[in-house]
Amino acid sequence: MKTIITGAASGIGAETALKFARAQHAELVLTDRAPEKLARVADEARELGARVETVVADIGDVDAATTIVHTAERAFGGLDVLVSNAGALFGAPLLDLEVDQFDLMFKINTRPTWLLAKAAHPMLSRSFGAIIATGSISGVCATPPLGSYSASKAALIMLVEQMALEWGKDGIRANCVSPGSTLTPLTAEGYADPARKAQREAGIPLGRLGRPEDVAEAIFFLASPAARQITGVNLLVDGGMSKALMPATGAGTGQSQNG
Numbered sequence: 652m653k654t655i656i657t658g659a660a661s662g663i664g665a666e667t668a669l670k671f672a673r674a675q676h677a678e679l680v681l682t683d684r685a686p687e688k689l690a691r692v693a694d695e696a697r698e699l700g701a702r703v704e705t706v707v708a709d710i711g712d713v714d715a716a717t718t719i720v721h722t723a724e725r726a727f728g729g730l731d732v733l734v735s736n737a738g739a740l741f742g743a744p745l746l747d748l749e750v751d752q753f754d755l756m757f758k759i760n761t762r763p764t765w766l767l768a769k770a771a772h773p774m775l776s777r778s779f780g781a782i783i784a785t786g787s788i789s790g791v792c793a794t795p796p797l798g799s800y801s802a803s804k805a806a807l808i809m810l811v812e813q814m815a816l817e818w819g820k821d822g823i824r825a826n827c828v829s830p831g832s833t834l835t836p837l838t839a840e841g842y843a844d845p846a847r848k849a850q851r852e853a854g855i856p857l858g859r860l861g862r863p864e865d866v867a868e869a870i871f872f873l874a875s876p877a878a879r880q881i882t883g884v885n886l887l888v889d890g891g892m893s894k895a896l897m898p899a900t901g902a903g904t905g906q907s908q909n910g
């Protein structure tokens with residue numbers, strides 16, 4: 652599969668890159684703003700048999716999307732799958748949030764999926780391709796003090812639903828995968844304290860934090876022909892956490908969610 656993966660240098664994106672690299676005829680454009688870590692993941696993917704191009708870019712830059720999509724066109728002559736996964740987490744109570752902090756969440760977590768998908772639309776419509784964006788449980792369940800993060804992920808989930816409706820006629824599927832609390836470099840600091848980790852795990856019906864490979868499996872499934880009749884869904888990979896959120900987190904006590 653000819654696939655673009657953003658945020659591929661770390662966590663869920665890196666694991667997704669390796670999952671796709673293990674498949675036959677994998678041709679990957681891996682992109683991130685962290686050059687050394689990206690190069691390491693790219694080398695690992697090549698060792699697994701994939702052809703790999705890398706693009707070092709800040710996904711918040713408007714021009715990044717066309718650079719990334721053109722790389723796939725130039726190197727592989729097409730595109731089957733767009734995995735828009737890069738994301739950043741900034742938490743502050745709404746009353747303390749500055750305008751640039753608010754905007755940053757939408758600039759990194761929401762807008763790039765639209766710009767990438769728009770640029771990739773011609774290639775994806777030729778291949779009957781798939782778009783998968785990484786949402787978040789926070790885009791479904793409001794999670795103070797992550798006000799603008801949660802809002803940016805909720806907007807992303809709706810954006811992808813709109814793509815599914817507008818572009819179904821073009822043969823393009825568009826879905827979200829929304830992780831619950833998942834242990835990655837993004838959240839590692841928050842779970843370094845064993846008591847806090849245990850408290851969080853107690854609120855997850857399946858009893859453990861997610862792992863990047865849990866999310867990568869779901870992304871791979873939605874990209875595969877096995878999901879050919881699935882579009883416009885938001886697949887929660889959260890161990891049931893979203894269904895247990897109220898009792899698990901002591902809503903109203905000021906405790907917060909990560910991710």
Ligand SMILES: NC(=O)c1ccc[n+]([C@@H]2O[C@H](COP(=O)([O-])OP(=O)(O)OC[C@H]3O[C@@H](n4cnc5c(N)ncnc54)[C@H](O)[C@@H]3O)[C@@H](O)[C@H]2O)c1
Nearest residue numbers: 658660661662663684709710737738787832833835837910
């Ligand atoms: N870990 C969780 O608990 C959790 C929960 C819900 C959703 N998510 C989402 O999963 C996705 C992946 O997160 P992760 O946990 O693997 O985090 P991570 O920090 O391990 O990986 C995120 C990657 O995105 C890259 N990135 C961030 N900002 C960028 C930018 N402006 N330009 C280019 N690259 C950029 C980072 O360099 C990093 O390699 C994110 O969209 C995140 O919001 C994570």
